[in-house]
Amino acid sequence: DAGITQSPRHKVTETGTPVTLRCHQTENHRYMYWYRQDPGHGLRLIHYSYGVKDTDKGEVSDGYSVSRSKTEDFLLTLESATSSQTSVYFCAIREDRGPVTDTQYFGPGTRLTVL
Amino acid sequence: SQKIEQNSEALNIQEGKTATLTCNYTNYSPAYLQWYRQDPGRGPVFLLLIRENEKEKRKERLKVTFDTTLKQSLFHITASQPADSATYLCASRASSASKIIFGSGTRLSIRP
Numbered sequence: 001d002a003g004i005t006q007s008p009r010h011k012v013t014e015t016g017t018p019v020t021l022r023c024h025q026t027e028n029h030r031y032m033y034w035y036r037q038d039p040g041h042g043l044r045l046i047h048y049s050y051g052v053k054d055t056d057k058g059e060v061s062d063g064y065s066v067s068r069s070k071t072e073d074f075l076l077t078l079e080s081a082t083s084s085q086t087s088v089y090f091c092a093i094r095e096d097r098g099p100v101t102d103t104q105y106f107g108p109g110t111r112l113t114v115l
Numbered sequence: 116s117q118k119i120e121q122n123s124e125a126l127n128i129q130e131g132k133t134a135t136l137t138c139n140y141t142n143y144s145p146a147y148l149q150w151y152r153q154d155p156g157r158g159p160v161f162l163l164l165i166r167e168n169e170k171e172k173r174k175e176r177l178k179v180t181f182d183t184t185l186k187q188s189l190f191h192i193t194a195s196q197p198a199d200s201a202t203y204l205c206a207s208r209a210s211s212a213s214k215i216i217f218g219s220g221t222r223l224s225i226r227p
């Protein structure tokens with residue numbers, strides 16, 4: 001599982017409240033990603049990071065922000081949650097060394113429900 | 116825009132038959148294609164990678180092909196088993212080297 005954990009694993013919150021999801025890795029990978037997965041849409045990239053304090057937007061970044069102050073942690077924040085952000089969120093790292101470069105390893109996911 | 120499409124949302128086949136899943140890409144030329152397996156309630160797990168200069172790659176009962184003329188990859192599971200039932204995702208690096216894009220997946224069901 002490449003040492004990736006996500007917390008919390010499940011969260012129910014109300015519209016308008018801030019929510020932060022945490023992704024933690026133990027293997028010092030440079031690239032980290034946040035995806036959301038919804039029926040009929042597959043995995044869609046929200047934001048990604050290519051190093052400490054280096055982040056960029058994905059295809060569905062509106063309403064989300066990220067921070068990476070340490071190599072091992074990548075935080076996803078919903079500043080003011082909306083019902084359209086109800087989804088399953090996956091964190092991933094990208095292997096960037098060795099023979100399987102570019103392989104992504106995913107965390108277990110966080111199921112977020114916004115009421 | 117660059118797209119990866121998996122045309123079949125779901126595929127049901129009899130145990131023992133070969134399952135064949137399709138992945139098509141448009142508006143770019145990926146250097147490789149990857150296949151992942153995802154079980155319900157879990158994150159995707161990497162299975163195989165095939166590069167543009169490779170026609171075919173095998174791993175146990177899995178076989179992947181890459182046809183740059185058809186802009187397509189095929190993923191085969193031979194002698195399929197109920198335990199192979201899962202969603203299978205195709206993925207590739209976008210032209211921006213940092214991003215990897217995914218197809219929406221094909222849900223494969225193997226009936227005994």
